Amino acid sequence: MKTVLKLAASAALCLGAFAHPAFAEDNIVKIGVVAAESGSFVSAGHTLPAGVGLAVKQINDAGGFKVGGKTYKLEMVKRDDRTDIATAIAATQELVRDVKVQAIFGSETHDFTLAMAKITQPAKIIHFAGNSTLAKILNPDSVKPGGEDHYLFQSEPQEFQRSGSTARGVLSLLEPLLGFKPKKSVMIVGNDATGQFLSSYYYKALKAEGQDVPDIIFYPPDTTDFSPFLTRAKSLNPDIIHFWYNGDSTLTALPQALELGAAKSYFLFGVDPGIWKEKQLSADVPVAMSCVPVCWGESSNPKAKAYFDAYFAAGAPHGVTSSVSLLYHDYVHFLVEAWQKADSFDPDKTVEALLNLHHQGVVSDDLTFNPTHQVTHATEVCAAAPGGAISCAMQQPPAEAPKS
Amino acid sequence: MKTGNALRSLLPVLVILALIAAVPLFSPSNRFLSLAISAGTNVIALYGLSVLFGQTGILSMGHAALVGVGAYAAAILARDFGVGFWTALPVAALASAVFAMIVGIPSLRVGGHHFVIMTFAFGQLLAIVLTNGGDYTGAATGLDIAGPVTLFGADMSDLTRYYLMVVAFVTAAAVASWAIIHSSYGRTLRAIRENEKLAASLGINVGRHKIGAFVVSGVFAGISGVLLAYFLGHISPSQFSSFPSIYLALMVMIGGARLIEGPLAGGILVAFLPEVLNLDPVQSRIVYGVCLIAVIMLLPDGLIGGIVRALRVAFSGKPKQEAERDAAPSEARQ
Numbered sequence: 001m002k003t004v005l006k007l008a009a010s011a012a013l014c015l016g017a018f019a020h021p022a023f024a025e026d027n028i029v030k031i032g033v034v035a036a037e038s039g040s041f042v043s044a045g046h047t048l049p050a051g052v053g054l055a056v057k058q059i060n061d062a063g064g065f066k067v068g069g070k071t072y073k074l075e076m077v078k079r080d081d082r083t084d085i086a087t088a089i090a091a092t093q094e095l096v097r098d099v100k101v102q103a104i105f106g107s108e109t110h111d112f113t114l115a116m117a118k119i120t121q122p123a124k125i126i127h128f129a130g131n132s133t134l135a136k137i138l139n140p141d142s143v144k145p146g147g148e149d150h151y152l153f154q155s156e157p158q159e160f161q162r163s164g165s166t167a168r169g170v171l172s173l174l175e176p177l178l179g180f181k182p183k184k185s186v187m188i189v190g191n192d193a194t195g196q197f198l199s200s201y202y203y204k205a206l207k208a209e210g211q212d213v214p215d216i217i218f219y220p221p222d223t224t225d226f227s228p229f230l231t232r233a234k235s236l237n238p239d240i241i242h243f244w245y246n247g248d249s250t251l252t253a254l255p256q257a258l259e260l261g262a263a264k265s266y267f268l269f270g271v272d273p274g275i276w277k278e279k280q281l282s283a284d285v286p287v288a289m290s291c292v293p294v295c296w297g298e299s300s301n302p303k304a305k306a307y308f309d310a311y312f313a314a315g316a317p318h319g320v321t322s323s324v325s326l327l328y329h330d331y332v333h334f335l336v337e338a339w340q341k342a343d344s345f346d347p348d349k350t351v352e353a354l355l356n357l358h359h360q361g362v363v364s365d366d367l368t369f370n371p372t373h374q375v376t377h378a379t380e381v382c383a384a385a386p387g388g389a390i391s392c393a394m395q396q397p398p399a400e401a402p403k404s
Numbered sequence: 405m406k407t408g409n410a411l412r413s414l415l416p417v418l419v420i421l422a423l424i425a426a427v428p429l430f431s432p433s434n435r436f437l438s439l440a441i442s443a444g445t446n447v448i449a450l451y452g453l454s455v456l457f458g459q460t461g462i463l464s465m466g467h468a469a470l471v472g473v474g475a476y477a478a479a480i481l482a483r484d485f486g487v488g489f490w491t492a493l494p495v496a497a498l499a500s501a502v503f504a505m506i507v508g509i510p511s512l513r514v515g516g517h518h519f520v521i522m523t524f525a526f527g528q529l530l531a532i533v534l535t536n537g538g539d540y541t542g543a544a545t546g547l548d549i550a551g552p553v554t555l556f557g558a559d560m561s562d563l564t565r566y567y568l569m570v571v572a573f574v575t576a577a578a579v580a581s582w583a584i585i586h587s588s589y590g591r592t593l594r595a596i597r598e599n600e601k602l603a604a605s606l607g608i609n610v611g612r613h614k615i616g617a618f619v620v621s622g623v624f625a626g627i628s629g630v631l632l633a634y635f636l637g638h639i640s641p642s643q644f645s646s647f648p649s650i651y652l653a654l655m656v657m658i659g660g661a662r663l664i665e666g667p668l669a670g671g672i673l674v675a676f677l678p679e680v681l682n683l684d685p686v687q688s689r690i691v692y693g694v695c696l697i698a699v700i701m702l703l704p705d706g707l708i709g710g711i712v713r714a715l716r717v718a719f720s721g722k723p724k725q726e727a728e729r730d731a732a733p734s735e736a737r738q
Binding site: 037038039040080082083084085086087089090091093094096097098110111114115118133136137191192193194195196197 | 433434435436437438442543544546563635636637642643678684686
């Protein structure tokens, strides 16, 4: 029994060693990042701390920012959620209650963000997340002062806007490459929370652009053999197969689709032309790609090159979804501008400032939040011709959601 | 086993749980408390799994689905009927038990590896149903669960209070598991585990008892699900699919399914090992895989069984066979 007691006491002491009091310096403002730096979502996850970290460096290198007559610098405190909800929640608890951050960025996973918001919102922590699926909870009631999501902001356009902008870009770029106006589209979509949500909007966007969409084919998220889904798609004789939404899965599916000759052209959501070039991919049919929100391999956005040069110079890897970093980078600058405008770190005053600002970011010269805390901007689409030439365009999103 | 000996086997767990309950006195970080709560909810499900696997010899690879039934039952009850935490607990436990029975009746007609595959398939099936359940199940996005957890007027949403509540539930689960192990029902289950044909020849209704054990493990899983749902505030199908089920089976095998300390050790080890050693998910899976192989080959009673055996040999000098007999409840000594 003595041994058991000793072991148990040692265990309790070891567990107690996890305790570490919150530490704050007078002129340092801590902002937290919760992202999947390991696990199945690492591809998008590593872009969050990279984007936020770059913004923090830019702000600090410029001498910091002034609030209440005092100059502050930022400190990023990042936590890896390991693509595990329990770890994401623990990390959020730690950042909110122990580290006492002023704001949180992340996560890129919708379910995790919803659970995280249950912690950040009662604690009045400004929370930015690049999940368009947040539209499910962001409504006039939930974001009003005292509402349960008053401090939550969606740093990605509403999905009808992103889908609309993307659909317009894909069709406008593929039409000249195909030599005819594409009329029939089939969607192949990963069957998870994000896939179900995104595809429901993109389907409507395609229909709004006059496309005949006979089928949405869902595949299990961990699929590697796409032949059953591609065979089904091919039987519908589509002009375009649209792959949504995981760039890694899409890059697995495309060679199989090309070999099968499943369609006359393809669209790959979330695949950067930079990856297309680096992997020396080619196709005998036109292939469109979209970036969330601006591409790094090729871009029509004049600010993109400078941003991505700095982003990669800071050590971030070239990834399928490196551009996702822009859903966070711009909002660190935006938040600092809001603090300066409010001349306070008070969360309510910060929310008010965020809703009244027009911020010049990389993604857009006029980033604003609407009354339900969501931004509006275009999404870039690029297309690789069979010869290899890549052209890009940013089509403005529709003002209103399609009716059907 | 005499009552005194039986109680003595429970005492170390109670002492460990008392020390675990005292952890908030050391002002642990909220990260630790949060991870500990998640681990605690797993441990409750593991105590159910230990009744099934450790006592009856049936391994379920779809146990997270039973946890999911409890969690979704609590979320749907709260959303559609305004039912709170404490009422949801027995209802969700019952729902998981009924689901276990529905799964168990066809599955337990087959034995061994086939049963493992059947439970795995049912787990996957539930995840598919939840993912495609539309607004009722929240589809792949899942469901929010709102409403505070109160106890005698005190708001239990505070992390420390929720931690203590989970520790209390773990204690109750451990005691319930211990009571089952040391009851005539537990002896019946172990008789089935050791030799099904012999048990049947003695008049034991093997099929009914196996389904019964599965139902009992469902009750534990349902309670675990309710605690998890109210802690996270949001649940989705991916939390209850095949991987979490494999992890639960892994935890109970590593900790040791036959001893009362096993589920506690397995749950804590798997929850905190990546944290302590700073392992990413890939490294964690490698470590768990190696641990599992080592446990199966070297420590058939799990980590705790191995430690107990080693301690007995080291301190009392008892020979290996005797130490083994002491380490686990034996039918010869009942």
